Amino acid sequence: MSTVITRFAPSPTGFLHIGGARTALFNWLYAKRHGGRMMLRIEDTDRERSTQAAIDAIIDGMKWLGLDWDGDIIYQFSRAARHQEVAKELLASGKAYYCYASQQELDEMRELARAEKRPPRYDGRWRDRDASQAPQGVSPVVRIKAPLSGETIIEDAVQGRVVFPNKDIDDFVLLRSDGTPTYMLAVVVDDHDMGVTQIIRGDDHLTNAARQTVIYEAMGWRAPAFAHIPLIHGPDGAKLSKRHGALGVDAYRAMGYLPAALRNYLVRLGWSQGDQEFFSLEEMIAAFDLGQVHRSPARFDYAKLENMNGHYLRDANDDELLKALIDTLPYLAGGGELAQQLDATKKNQLLAALPGLKARAKTLNELIDGAAFIFAKRPLSLDEKAGQLLNADARARLAVLGPKFEALETWNAQSTETIVREAAECLGVKLGEVAQPLRAALTGRATSPGIFDVLEILGREESIARIQDQSA
DSSP: OOOOEEEEOOOSSSSOBHHHHHHHHHHHHHHHHTTOEEEEEEOOOOTTTOOHHHHHHHHHHHHHHTOOOSSSOEEGGGGHHHHHHHHHHHHHTTSEEEEOOOHHHHHHHHHHHHHTTSOOOOOOTTSSOOGGGOOTTOOOEEEEOOOSSSEEEEEETTTEEEEEEGGGOOOOEEEOTTSOBOHHHHHHHHHHHTTOOEEEEEGGGHHHHHHHHHHHHHHTOOOOEEEEEOOEEOTTSSBOOGGGSOOBHHHHHHTTOOHHHHHHHHHTSSBOOTTOOOOOHHHHHHHOOGGGBOSSOEEOOHHHHHHHHHHHHHHSOHHHHHHHHHHHGGGSTTHHHHHHHOOHHHHHHHHHHHHHHHTTOSSHHHHHHHTHHHHOOSSOOOOHHHHHHOOHHHHHHHHHHHHHHHTOSSOSHHHHHHHHHHHHHHHTSOTHHHHHHHHHHHHSSSOOSOHHHHHHHHOHHHHHHHHHHHOO
16 A cells, blocks of 8 residues: 655745645644655745745744644745656647647637637647647647546545536646746646645635646546545635635734644634544544545634633643743734743743633733733833722722731732731721732732732732832
């Protein structure tokens, strides 16, 4: 049995699209599931739109998601000579031909097709003509001799049996008039030379599969197995686009999602394994099967992704979560500034705060927002609700707390809680009437992690100083 080889083949014309990320994940899982290999090919033949920045973004996004690949990255453009070689083989065997149709003739064909309300297609006028009839000064393209009758059948692992009447497949171009290969030819040659056994890609490529099969058959090559997965739609059922929100993997990192959570969400987007919602990587690999990929488009649900991310935050080991947070800071809003303040003391404080912070947060951005009290500079700026809490009575109560805290021998959550409770009892008020103003004084906000945890995290000196700033 031959080794399973899949490939992810993005075009470097922009970021790593969230749909592309899911395609990469499915290819990666399938290869891992079958003990095979996944290759990465950059389809950079569109020289005007392909950029190094986009290539870097794709590679960075793949690495962030934890999706590695086997062997060196293959750049399609660098293989143009090989693509041309195959086109020449097809010419030599009579399975392709030079076409000298002018742009005007092609435009006329399209207009006629439009008038007759049929799909535009090349009419094959140079299919059997001798090159001696070629007009002067016209650089020809090379076209495949597509079959004129019968059917091209694609046995698709997701879409099932798909039949294409050959009359609907025209003699498409293999080499442009300047000798550069088309996408259709390059993909087939590259997949063959790379030994790809299973193609997993979006169902917008399904019609391409029929055309590519024509090339495989003309060359006498065995075509890979196909699996065309439905595209991702927005919540409204329309194809996912900018108006639905973030499209690139980089944007999801900047919004504070964990790669493990995004992987889990993407694998469940159009694939199911019973009622199981959460998968470790090992479980994903063991369970993934193309037969369980749905035929209908999956709808992207941001609320569901957020909830899943919250689950991963709560479930994360604190040390690992701190590392993930620090690694992500450069990509988060205001994260660069925080990174500069993150000395050993701040790291320890942040680590200590994580159990309380992650219980309330759904993203790393929310986690950072909850940790703002650690980085706040005195005197603290108060939000509106915190300002309302710190009225004259509240400030007077804080003034009572200061000396009691100064006298504490041991500073921790338990000892400070005892002081606050005793102060509330002494003052004849409810615990909240002391604890809430205390929270406002220590964090500048009306909400935070547990107030006694905050006291322990900030430490004696900083806590007392902040209380004194807001005392009457």
